[in-house]
Amino acid sequence: MCIRVKRLFACLLVLLTGLSQSALADEIERWGVNMTQGVTPVSRDIYGLHMDIFWWCVGIGVVVFGVMFYTMIVHRKSQGAKASNFHESTTLEIIWTVVPFLILIVMAIPATNTLLKIYDTEDADMDIIITGYQWKWKYEYLGEDVSFFSNLSTSRDEIENRVPKGPNYLLEVDEPLIIPVKKKVRFLITAADVIHAWWVPELAVKKDAIPGYVNESWTYVDEPGIYRGQCAELCGKDHGFMPIVVKALPQPEYDAWLVAKREQAAALKALTEKTFTFDELYAQGEKVYGTVCVACHQSGGEGVPGVFPAIKASAIATGGMNGHLDMVVNGSSKNPAMQAYGPQLSEVDIASVVTYQRNAFGNNMGDSIQPIDVLKFKQGQ
Amino acid sequence: MAHGPAKGITRWLYTTNHKDIGTMYLWFSFAMFLLGGVFALVIRAELFEPGLQIVEPEFFNQMTTMHGLVMVFGAVMPAFVGLANWMVPMMIGAPDMALPRMNNWSFWILPFAFAMLASTLFMEGGAPNFGWTFYAPLSTTYAPPSVTFFIFAVHIMGASSIMGAINIIATILNMRAPGMTMMKMPLFVWTWLITAYLLIAVMPVLAGVVTMMLMDIHFGTSFFDAAGGGDPVLFQHVFWFFGHPEVYIMILPAFGVVSQIIPTFARKPLFGYASMVYATSSIAFLSFIVWAHHMFTVGMPVAGELFFMYATMLIAVPTGVKVFNWVTTMFKGSMTFETPMLFSIAFVILFTIGGFSGLMLAIAPADFQYHDTYFVVAHFHYVLVPGAIFSITAAVYYWLPKWCGNMYNEVMGKTHFWMAFIGLNLTFFPMHFVGLAGMPRRIPDYALQFADFNMYASVGAFLFGAAQILFLFNVIATIRGGRKATDEVWENPEGLEWTVPSPAPYHTFSTPPDVK
Numbered sequence: 082m083c084i085r086v087k088r089l090f091a092c093l094l095v096l097l098t099g100l101s102q103s104a105l106a107d108e109i110e111r112w113g114v115n116m117t118q119g120v121t122p123v124s125r126d127i128y129g130l131h132m133d134i135f136w137w138c139v140g141i142g143v144v145v146f147g148v149m150f151y152t153m154i155v156h157r158k159s160q161g162a163k164a165s166n167f168h169e170s171t172t173l174e175i176i177w178t179v180v181p182f183l184i185l186i187v188m189a190i191p192a193t194n195t196l197l198k199i200y201d202t203e204d205a206d207m208d209i210i211i212t213g214y215q216w217k218w219k220y221e222y223l224g225e226d227v228s229f230f231s232n233l234s235t236s237r238d239e240i241e242n243r244v245p246k247g248p249n250y251l252l253e254v255d256e257p258l259i260i261p262v263k264k265k266v267r268f269l270i271t272a273a274d275v276i277h278a279w280w281v282p283e284l285a286v287k288k289d290a291i292p293g294y295v296n297e298s299w300t301y302v303d304e305p306g307i308y309r310g311q312c313a314e315l316c317g318k319d320h321g322f323m324p325i326v327v328k329a330l331p332q333p334e335y336d337a338w339l340v341a342k343r344e345q346a347a348a349l350k351a352l353t354e355k356t357f358t359f360d361e362l363y364a365q366g367e368k369v370y371g372t373v374c375v376a377c378h379q380s381g382g383e384g385v386p387g388v389f390p391a392i393k394a395s396a397i398a399t400g401g402m403n404g405h406l407d408m409v410v411n412g413s414s415k416n417p418a419m420q421a422y423g424p425q426l427s428e429v430d431i432a433s434v435v436t437y438q439r440n441a442f443g444n445n446m447g448d449s450i451q452p453i454d455v456l457k458f459k460q461g462q
Numbered sequence: 463m464a465h466g467p468a469k470g471i472t473r474w475l476y477t478t479n480h481k482d483i484g485t486m487y488l489w490f491s492f493a494m495f496l497l498g499g500v501f502a503l504v505i506r507a508e509l510f511e512p513g514l515q516i517v518e519p520e521f522f523n524q525m526t527t528m529h530g531l532v533m534v535f536g537a538v539m540p541a542f543v544g545l546a547n548w549m550v551p552m553m554i555g556a557p558d559m560a561l562p563r564m565n566n567w568s569f570w571i572l573p574f575a576f577a578m579l580a581s582t583l584f585m586e587g588g589a590p591n592f593g594w595t596f597y598a599p600l601s602t603t604y605a606p607p608s609v610t611f612f613i614f615a616v617h618i619m620g621a622s623s624i625m626g627a628i629n630i631i632a633t634i635l636n637m638r639a640p641g642m643t644m645m646k647m648p649l650f651v652w653t654w655l656i657t658a659y660l661l662i663a664v665m666p667v668l669a670g671v672v673t674m675m676l677m678d679i680h681f682g683t684s685f686f687d688a689a690g691g692g693d694p695v696l697f698q699h700v701f702w703f704f705g706h707p708e709v710y711i712m713i714l715p716a717f718g719v720v721s722q723i724i725p726t727f728a729r730k731p732l733f734g735y736a737s738m739v740y741a742t743s744s745i746a747f748l749s750f751i752v753w754a755h756h757m758f759t760v761g762m763p764v765a766g767e768l769f770f771m772y773a774t775m776l777i778a779v780p781t782g783v784k785v786f787n788w789v790t791t792m793f794k795g796s797m798t799f800e801t802p803m804l805f806s807i808a809f810v811i812l813f814t815i816g817g818f819s820g821l822m823l824a825i826a827p828a829d830f831q832y833h834d835t836y837f838v839v840a841h842f843h844y845v846l847v848p849g850a851i852f853s854i855t856a857a858v859y860y861w862l863p864k865w866c867g868n869m870y871n872e873v874m875g876k877t878h879f880w881m882a883f884i885g886l887n888l889t890f891f892p893m894h895f896v897g898l899a900g901m902p903r904r905i906p907d908y909a910l911q912f913a914d915f916n917m918y919a920s921v922g923a924f925l926f927g928a929a930q931i932l933f934l935f936n937v938i939a940t941i942r943g944g945r946k947a948t949d950e951v952w953e954n955p956e957g958l959e960w961t962v963p964s965p966a967p968y969h970t971f972s973t974p975p976d977v978k
Contacts, residue, residue: 114898127828138818145814157797162797164728192826241513241514242514250909251907275600278833289760291694292688318520320905321904385520417604
């Protein structure tokens with residue numbers, strides 16, 4: 082749609098509200114009433130399409146509702162209006178079939194171009210595999226030997242209104258996805274359990290994560306920054322609690338992060354050999370429980386009757402160590418919501434969380450397990 | 463003249479009278495409307511403020527699911543079948559529906575279907591919690607045990623709808639009074655004829671998809687499980703092949719209703735009758751080839767995206783024709799604004815707004831930003847609440863005097879309208895904004911920047927709910943008494959239904975009328 086008409090409507094809006102244009106823009110910004118322009122070429126194209134089609138709709142609306150309100154004011158019986166009897170006009174019918182059709186063609190052309198651009202996933206500089214889990218995301222940097230999970234970091238206390246909510250309430254994670262700016266980053270998106278959808282508005286990327294299938298998408302971020310999004314496909318209980326945070330860094334900082342990340346992974350691996358005290362395991366286990374287990378098993382280990390079994394006084398947590406380990410490492414064969422955490426958590430975290438579960442919630446088993454034994458259990462299978 | 467109604471409860475259990483069955487359908491749908499409304503208010507109460515206050519996420523998901531299912535299958539569809547039962551025979555000069563015993567059965571299986579669906583709320587593991595669109599594998603491998611009851615409830619609802627549709631088609635094609643040619647039929651009859659064909663085409667598809675779920679859950683098949691060679695996206699294709707025509711099933715009879723009402727209160731014949739018929743048929747045809755616009759983000763090949771984008775945009779053309787025809791019908795009329803007319807005018811305006819957001823959603827690249835956000839929630843509530851619900855309400859006010867012989871209270875009717883109109887816009891208009899700003903749908907808690915608009919929406923929802931209580935009160939008061947309605951009820955309305963006495967006798971047109 083031509084710029085002039087757009088300006089005309091913008092001016093009309095301003096006149097109607099009696100605000101200066103910048104004040105209006107500020108108000109719109111403050112209230113968050115419009116789509117973001119985003120930080121990628123594609124997101125700006127999409128914003129442009131969105132505004133074009135919006136102004137077309139406003140234009141058509143002004144004409145149609147204008148006629149309607151005119152007729153409702155003028156052609157009323159109480160004003161002495163006498164009804165005409167016309168009820169057919171082939172000319173009119175043809176006009177209001179053809180004109181909308183032409184408008185649609187005008188809109189379809191740029192929409193097609195943008196769509197083709199979005200679908201061009203060739204020639205990426207790097208690939209990241211994104212896997213949706215109930216209810217977290219896993220990021221794997223293809224060929225870089227770096228992978229990690231990204232969990233919600235907002236506390237239960239904030240969610241349950243016991244403490245004031247932080248500024249990024251529900252939109253913050255323990256480990257954000259780090260990408261370099263000014264690089265074509267290709268996302269290979271899939272899921273481990275149910276369908277999720279990976280969405281970051283400022284990147285204008287929204288793609289379904291479907292178990293058993295790999296979807297492709299890409300982005301090219303212009304400016305460093307932190308961009309927040311959320312899962313967009315209903316994926317069960319905590320669908321609203323699996324945010325996405327993308328941190329775009331300049332290339333050198335990104336490279337440094339990659340190196341640090343690899344070192345961190347190696348250090349973590351070395352810890353498997355270490356012997357921990359009961360208290361160390363218990364404390365770490367409490368943390369892991371709060372991130373990984375609490376969503377279903379609840380903070381008191383009581384579960385949700387009929388849906389998620391309790392850990393408190395459960396046969397597994399108060400039974401043999403191997404049975405308990407088996408459940409955590411391999412998941413439940415009966416209830417798919419209990420995932421296999423063997424591949425997801427480090428040996429240290431598994432040892433800690435098992436120790437915690439056996440001793441918290443009044444289970445008081447008094448025993449513990451070392452990371453090296455978890456490793457042996459895994460290898461012995 | 464034949465005998466009147468039987469006495470006592472057996473009148474309702476054994477009745478084969480189209481008016482009795484129509485009445486039962488309408489009361490049933492109103493009960494479901496209130497039940498679905500209560501579910502919606504639980505949702506809006508939880509979303510009043512950020513944080514979890516009233517319900518747990520698990521129960522919240524059950525509420526969104528049950529709200530959608532009850533409103534679609536329990537409130538809107540039976541209400542239109544009820545209106546068809548009452549009005550189609552009277553509009554075409556037929557003595558009753560063509561298949562009266564089947565008519566009785568198609569109604570009476572419905573309460574059982576919904577009793578079964580509602581009972582899942584009290585089962586271990588809770589009610590279905592996977593959304594009214596029940597995407598696999600969340601609704602199969604990961605579903606609560608109550609999913610099996612949900613599947614059978616859907617089967618029964620589908621059987622009821624198919625029987626209702628067969629009955630309507632048989633009635634319209636075979637029982638028109640002499641001289642009532644197809645192109646003389648009132649538009650409500652036309653839109654219902656087309657709707658009935660849509661129902662027969664797609665309800666079996668819905669039955670098929672839930673049966674595939676049943677097989678996956680209990681009999682070891684893998685239709686929707688990639689690990690067994692199936693495809694979760696197959697579910698969405700089959701579901702939306704049903705689902706998109708389904709949304710037109712809920713709106714085409716609404717088009718019919720307002721096409722009856724606007725000419726009456728504009729005191730001017732409907733503009734472009736023939737083009738209305740053609741436009742409705744085109745919309746029905748297009749509804750079969752646009753389903754994947756609900757799935758732009760599943761990763762279809764680009765050729766598929768383009769096809770579904772173009773086909774979807776095309777729907778704007780016949781829909782536009784209808785809106786232009788209604789506006790031109792009003793133009794140079796002699797208008798009055800009784801309650802049915804107010805609801806009909808609001809229908810035209812608000813449905814058009816819903817159409818605009820629909821056009822925006824059709825643009826596939828932009829849909830990547832809109833998809834599964836509150837923008838979509840705003841869109842489909844703008845087409846369904848002012849579309850289906852307002853038109854049903856308008857129809858009740860318009861024909862109630864004919865049904866019970868008394869005029870409703872106009873002041874109360876107008877109060878109902880303004881409460882509903884303000885409540886609806888307050889509820890659903892801010893949803894456009896939070897959706898564009900990035901709030902996903904179906905979440906029990908949200909980031910702080912969405913707080914203000916959500917609070918408005920919740921206030922609006924309770925206002926809208928309160929308006930419906932006033933509606934119930936008005937209808938009951940009208941049935942029990944009030945100013946006697948004339949046979950014509952309104953000023954020179956078109957149609958055979960106004961040629962019979964008010965209230966309409968138990969049997970009408972035992973001898974066919976003369977249609978000129």
